[in-house]
Amino acid sequence: MGGKGFFVAEKVILTEADIRRAVTRIAHEIVERNQGAGDLVFLGMHTRGVPLAHRLAQRIGEFEGVEVPVGALDIAFYRDDIPTRGAPPVRPTTIPESIAGKAVVLVDDVLYTGRSIRAALDAVIDFGRPRRIQLAVLVDRGHRELPIRADYVGKNVPTSRSEEVQVRLQEVDGLDAVVLVTG
Amino acid sequence: MDVDDFSVADYDLVFETADAMREVLGREIKKVPTLRGKSVVTVFFEPSTRTRVSFEMAAKALSADCTSIAAATSSVAKGESLLDTLRTIQSLGADLVVMRHSASGAPYLAARHLDMAIVNAGDGCHAHPTQALLDLYTIRRHLGRLAGLKAVLVGDILHSRVARSNLSAMTTLGLEVTLCGPPSLLPGSNGDAGWPACPVETDLDRALEGADVVMGLRLQLERQEQGLLPSIREYVRSYQITRERLARARPGALLMHPGPVNEGVELTPDVAHGVQSVIEEQVTNGVAIRMALLYLLLGRGQ
Numbered sequence: 001m002g003g004k005g006f007f008v009a010e011k012v013i014l015t016e017a018d019i020r021r022a023v024t025r026i027a028h029e030i031v032e033r034n035q036g037a038g039d040l041v042f043l044g045m046h047t048r049g050v051p052l053a054h055r056l057a058q059r060i061g062e063f064e065g066v067e068v069p070v071g072a073l074d075i076a077f078y079r080d081d082i083p084t085r086g087a088p089p090v091r092p093t094t095i096p097e098s099i100a101g102k103a104v105v106l107v108d109d110v111l112y113t114g115r116s117i118r119a120a121l122d123a124v125i126d127f128g129r130p131r132r133i134q135l136a137v138l139v140d141r142g143h144r145e146l147p148i149r150a151d152y153v154g155k156n157v158p159t160s161r162s163e164e165v166q167v168r169l170q171e172v173d174g175l176d177a178v179v180l181v182t183g
Numbered sequence: 184m185d186v187d188d189f190s191v192a193d194y195d196l197v198f199e200t201a202d203a204m205r206e207v208l209g210r211e212i213k214k215v216p217t218l219r220g221k222s223v224v225t226v227f228f229e230p231s232t233r234t235r236v237s238f239e240m241a242a243k244a245l246s247a248d249c250t251s252i253a254a255a256t257s258s259v260a261k262g263e264s265l266l267d268t269l270r271t272i273q274s275l276g277a278d279l280v281v282m283r284h285s286a287s288g289a290p291y292l293a294a295r296h297l298d299m300a301i302v303n304a305g306d307g308c309h310a311h312p313t314q315a316l317l318d319l320y321t322i323r324r325h326l327g328r329l330a331g332l333k334a335v336l337v338g339d340i341l342h343s344r345v346a347r348s349n350l351s352a353m354t355t356l357g358l359e360v361t362l363c364g365p366p367s368l369l370p371g372s373n374g375d376a377g378w379p380a381c382p383v384e385t386d387l388d389r390a391l392e393g394a395d396v397v398m399g400l401r402l403q404l405e406r407q408e409q410g411l412l413p414s415i416r417e418y419v420r421s422y423q424i425t426r427e428r429l430a431r432a433r434p435g436a437l438l439m440h441p442g443p444v445n446e447g448v449e450l451t452p453d454v455a456h457g458v459q460s461v462i463e464e465q466v467t468n469g470v471a472i473r474m475a476l477l478y479l480l481l482g483r484g485q
Contacts, residue, residue: 074203077215077245087482089196090203126212 008183013157013165016176019138022154023052026136027059029152034103037066039131041099043073045108045120046091051171052138053107069096073106078119093123100128105152109167111137114148139178141165185303185310186352194356198320200475201468207244208471218247221481224272225281227304228254228265228289233442233466234304234313238281241473247481250277265289266296273299279481300480308342314441315348317472319356321465322396325437330357335390335432338400338422338449341368341411345441346400350381363390364422367411387422394432398439399424399449415448424450429459437461 014022031037037060044053050072057068076090106120117135124133136152141159157180159165164181168174207215223242225235235251242249252272254260259268265284272280279300282290287307294301305311323329334353340346340362353360362369362383369385370378384390391397402418412418429438438450438459446452455462 076203077207077217082217082482087478090200090478092203092206094206122216126215127210 008181011180011182012177013180014139014155014178019154019169019176019178022138023055024059026152026154027056028063030056030105030134030136031060031064033134033151037064037068039102040066040068041096041102041104041130042068042070043095043099043104043106043120043124044070045106045116046072046074048109048167048169048172049073049107051169052109052136053105054171056105056107056136071096073120073123075116075119075123078122080115080119095127098128099124099130101131104130104133106133106135107137108135109138109169110165111135111140111148111150111153112143112165114144114146117148118146138167139165186312186315186348186355187310189352189355191355194316194319194352197316197472197475197479198323200478201320201471204241204244204471204474204478205468207474208467213244214246215244216246217478218242218245218481221247221278222276223247223249223279223281223477223481224275224277225249225251225304226254226257226268226272226283227252228259228282228284229305231283231304233469234283235281237466237469238302238304238473241470241477244470245474245477247278247477266293269293269297273297279477302476302480305344307344308347309344310348310351311344311441312348312352313469313473313476314345315352316476317465317469318345318349318398318439318441319352320472321439321461321468322437324468325461326395329353331359332395333359333361333393333433334396334398335361335363335394336398336400337363337387337390337424339368339402340364340400341370342403343400347378349398350379354379354381358396361390361394363387365412365418387424387428388431391428391431394436396437396439397424397429397432398441399444401441401443402445402448404445419448423448424454426451426454426457429454429457435459439465442466 042053042057044050053070057070060068072094074091074093076088134151137150138154140150140153140156166179166181168177170176225238227235239249277299281302281304283304284306287309289306290301290303303312336346350360360381362381366385369383440462444450444455446455
C-alpha cells in the first residue's frame with residue numbers, strides 16, 4: 001500500500017485512550033472559553049470531523065447538561081483546487097439550526113495546509129453570520145499555507161510533508177487511533 | 184450523450200451528488216461558488232422551456248456563466264450548419280454545451296468534432312438522458328430503492344426519447360419495465376431498430392396491475408399525422424390514466440410524467456395533481472440532477 005516506498009512504517013501517535021482524553025479536554029476548553037455551552041453550534045467537517053463533533057457534544061452533555069446542536073459540513077463546493085484535482089465526491093451539508101449570532105465551532109480531524117478550513121469558512125458564512133467561528137482539531141501537523149490556526153488542538157505533531165497522518169475513528173473505521181505513516 | 188453506457192456505480196455517483204445539490208437548492212442563498220469562471224452555453228434547435236431553464240438554473244446555482252442560444256434568433260436562421268455554430272461557440276470560449284436537436288445522433292456528431300464537453304438535452308426520437316436520470320432519482324427518493332420495482336411506461340412510446348432513455352436506465356438499475364400503448368405506437372410493430380427487447384402490453388388495465396411506478400408519456404400530437412392513431416378520443420378511452428385505472432397499481436405507487444402534460448389526454452386532471460403525482464417534484468429534482476452533471480463534467484481534472 002502507500003505506493004511511495006518499498007515498505008511503509010506506521011507509528012501510533014494517539015491511542016484510543018489518548019483520543020478519549022483529548023476529546024474530553026477540548027470539550028472542557030470549549031465550554032470554558034465560551035463561558036458555557038448555551039449558544040454553541042458544532043459543525044463537523046466530512047468525513048471524520050462529523051463523529052468528532054458528535055463526541056464533543058456528547059461529552060458536553062454529560063458534564064454541562066446542555067445539548068449542543070451538531071451539523072455536518074461538506075466543503076467540496078468551496079475548494080480552490082477543483083480545476084487541478086477534479087471534482088471531489090460531495091455529501092449533503094446539514095445545518096441543525098440558524099447559525100446567525102451563534103458561536104460556531106468547526107471540527108476537523110487534521111489541520112494541515114489550512115485550505116480546507118478556508119473553504120469551510122466560506123461555506124459557513126453562506127449560511128448566515130455567526131457571532132464567532134472557532135476551530136477544533138484532533139491533530140495539528142503543521143505546514144500551513146494560509147494564515148489560519150486552531151483554537152483547540154488535541155495534539156501537535158511535527159511531521160514532514162512526505163508523511164501522512166491518518167485518523168481512524170470507531171464510527172468510520174471500526175477503531176480509534178491516530179497513526180503517522182512514513183513511506 | 185445517452186445513459187446506455189452508464190454503470191450502476193455511475194448512477195450512484197450522480198444520485199449522491201444530486202443529494203448534495205438538493206441541499207444547496209434548499210438554502211436561503213441558493214448559490215455556491217464551485218464553477219466560477221466556467222461558461223456553459225445552451226443551444227436549443229427545438230423548443231423547450233423546462234429543460235433549458237432547468238440547465239440554466241443549475242449552471243447559475245454553481246456560479247458558472249450561462250448563455251442561451253435559440254436557433255430561431257441565431258445565425259442558424261441564416262443557414263449556418265450545426266457544426267459551424269458549435270465551432271463558433273467553442274471559439275468564443277465555452278467549456279460545455281448543452282444541446283437539443285431534432286435529429287437523432289446530432290450530439291454524437293458534435294462530440295466527434297469538438298473538444299468541449301457536450302450534454303445531450305434530447306436528440307430527435309433517440310435519447311433524453313437527463314430526463315431519465317431525474318426520473319430514476321425521483322423514484323429512488325420516494326421508494327428508497329430501484330432494483331426489483333415494477334415500472335409501466337404508458338402512451339406514445341415509439342416517438343418518445345424519454346421512454347427510450349428510461350428503458351435503458353431502468354434495465355441497468357434492475358427495474359422490471361413494461362411498455363404499454365396502442366400497437367401502432369409501440370416499438371417492434373414497425374420493425375424499429377434500436378429498441379431493446381422489453382415486455383409490451385396493449386391492455387392498460389392489465390399493465391397497471393401491481394405497478395410501483397406509472398409513467399405517462401406525452402402524446403406527441405405534432406407527430407400523429409401519419410395515421411398511427413384512429414383518433415384522440417379513441418386513445419383517451421383506452422389509454423388515459425384515470426383514478427380508477429391508477430387504483431390497479433400498488434397503493435402508494437408513483438405517478439410520473441416528463442411534461443408537458445396534455446391534460447385530459449394522457450392523464451385526467453385529478454390524477455395529474457393528485458397525491459400520487461410526483462410531476463412537480465420531477466421538475467425540482469431536474470435542477471439538482473443537472474447541477475450534479477455539470478459539477479462532475481466541469482470539475483474533471485485538466
